[in-house]
Amino acid sequence: MDDHPMNRVVGLETEYGALVHEAEVSAEAWPSRVKNHIFREAHLGALDLHYRDYEEPPGNGGFLLNGGRLYLDMGHIEYASPECVRLRDAVTYDLAGDALLLQALRELGAADRVSFIKNNIDHYTGATFGCHENYLMHRGTQFAPVVLGTLLSFLATRQLYTGAGRVGQAHPLAFDFEPPMNTAPVTYQISQRADHIVNDIYQWVQFNRAIINARDEPLADYRKFRRLHLLIGDSNMSPFATALKLGTTACVLTLLEEAKFPRGLILDDAVVATRELSHRPDGPWTVRLETGRSIGALEVQRRFLDAAGNYLQGRDAETDWLLESWSFVLDALENNPQALLGGVDWLTKRWLLQMFIEAEDLTWDDPWLLSLDLEYHNIDPVRGLFFQVKGGKRIADWNASVRSNSASYCPPANSRAAGRAQAVAHFRNSGLPYVINWDSIATGPQEILLMSDPFRGYTAEVRDFLDGLTIARDLTT
Numbered sequence: 001m002d003d004h005p006m007n008r009v010v011g012l013e014t015e016y017g018a019l020v021h022e023a024e025v026s027a028e029a030w031p032s033r034v035k036n037h038i039f040r041e042a043h044l045g046a047l048d049l050h051y052r053d054y055e056e057p058p059g060n061g062g063f064l065l066n067g068g069r070l071y072l073d074m075g076h077i078e079y080a081s082p083e084c085v086r087l088r089d090a091v092t093y094d095l096a097g098d099a100l101l102l103q104a105l106r107e108l109g110a111a112d113r114v115s116f117i118k119n120n121i122d123h124y125t126g127a128t129f130g131c132h133e134n135y136l137m138h139r140g141t142q143f144a145p146v147v148l149g150t151l152l153s154f155l156a157t158r159q160l161y162t163g164a165g166r167v168g169q170a171h172p173l174a175f176d177f178e179p180p181m182n183t184a185p186v187t188y189q190i191s192q193r194a195d196h197i198v199n200d201i202y203q204w205v206q207f208n209r210a211i212i213n214a215r216d217e218p219l220a221d222y223r224k225f226r227r228l229h230l231l232i233g234d235s236n237m238s239p240f241a242t243a244l245k246l247g248t249t250a251c252v253l254t255l256l257e258e259a260k261f262p263r264g265l266i267l268d269d270a271v272v273a274t275r276e277l278s279h280r281p282d283g284p285w286t287v288r289l290e291t292g293r294s295i296g297a298l299e300v301q302r303r304f305l306d307a308a309g310n311y312l313q314g315r316d317a318e319t320d321w322l323l324e325s326w327s328f329v330l331d332a333l334e335n336n337p338q339a340l341l342g343g344v345d346w347l348t349k350r351w352l353l354q355m356f357i358e359a360e361d362l363t364w365d366d367p368w369l370l371s372l373d374l375e376y377h378n379i380d381p382v383r384g385l386f387f388q389v390k391g392g393k394r395i396a397d398w399n400a401s402v403r404s405n406s407a408s409y410c411p412p413a414n415s416r417a418a419g420r421a422q423a424v425a426h427f428r429n430s431g432l433p434y435v436i437n438w439d440s441i442a443t444g445p446q447e448i449l450l451m452s453d454p455f456r457g458y459t460a461e462v463r464d465f466l467d468g469l470t471i472a473r474d475l476t477t
Contacts (some may be wrong), residue, residue: 009136015129017306067417082417096407119377120192131235149266163190164234165346168426187364195277221452237386247322342391419458
């Protein structure tokens, strides 16, 4: 248990928006230019030599020296962090994606005119970008309706501390969704993704965004594992918020697997509750249960926290930190939201925007606020508004402690990413043919190494595999 505090592998996939500050430079060209620089100039990974699917031709992306993956998806850059089994690592390796892109812009001499934006909406086109969470689970876990309904209740209400905040609202088109008629426009809301979630469970992501994506693709031994793929989360600028998002969810999944879920928390409609909560940043934060009774969203979260505390307290230092921070945040949301500046994104962003509105004598529907909304998510500390806010000691210390210069090119040592990173380092300049996947490496139909256990490092096996290739090549030359 000490090696795997979360008792599961966790990873994030983040899609980045791009902003260009000079009209004559095309924004569409920069994601490809940055991707090519990272692989071809900085040599921080090994580009795919093969088609991954019809939308991912050779050279579209590849695996990185840190064991993660970077590629182009629908014209924007997507970064998938390596497999992490510690909460601190999961946050650190999410931030490594920001660092890779920022370093590339600086090396290209473009940081003054090109920005990458770690958010989930484009105010100008109506597009939405994803921040997908991945959690490894035991294959034997039974997603009975009551279990699934309870999990959806947790996910709908956790936005109170994981939401990134947004100015305004969206009305997405979907197959079976009619946007409600609002009596008043929403000027600011808690979650960026809430308006774009139109289903609770669905398989095809692009056309019908759901809270949970149902495809069964464990990227590991399917007899032992399954992968829970969540679409509901916002991209967080605050590392503290990322830790809460991943850590609380990992705790809740442990309760699910070990049949310790709280009872009586199933919502009448999780999708509607998600949207209604998001649209009420000033409250009341209530949700409707399937019984018809209303309950406070913070009370729902406290029920999960109490169950996690009773069952998981004392397992390891990271879990204890998470439980204590979860409790602190729920109390502060109710009694002292100012204590969460720098730690909860939607509160931090609203505080900044409110100060700007007062200083410039604006209203919440001023278009200027849309630009400031995006600049909150600028990953460059020189430009990004998030970096202008220093939280209290608890939050500031955590946010500073999880940033690591080496995470862009060194993998976590205690997961499968370590072995994959060895292969990436070997193949990136070797001239040999190769295929690198999350669960295997290969150089031909006969030369393949399966890595089906994400908790194993595979460094010895990869070393032997690569040594064998060298010997075989020497014998044939």
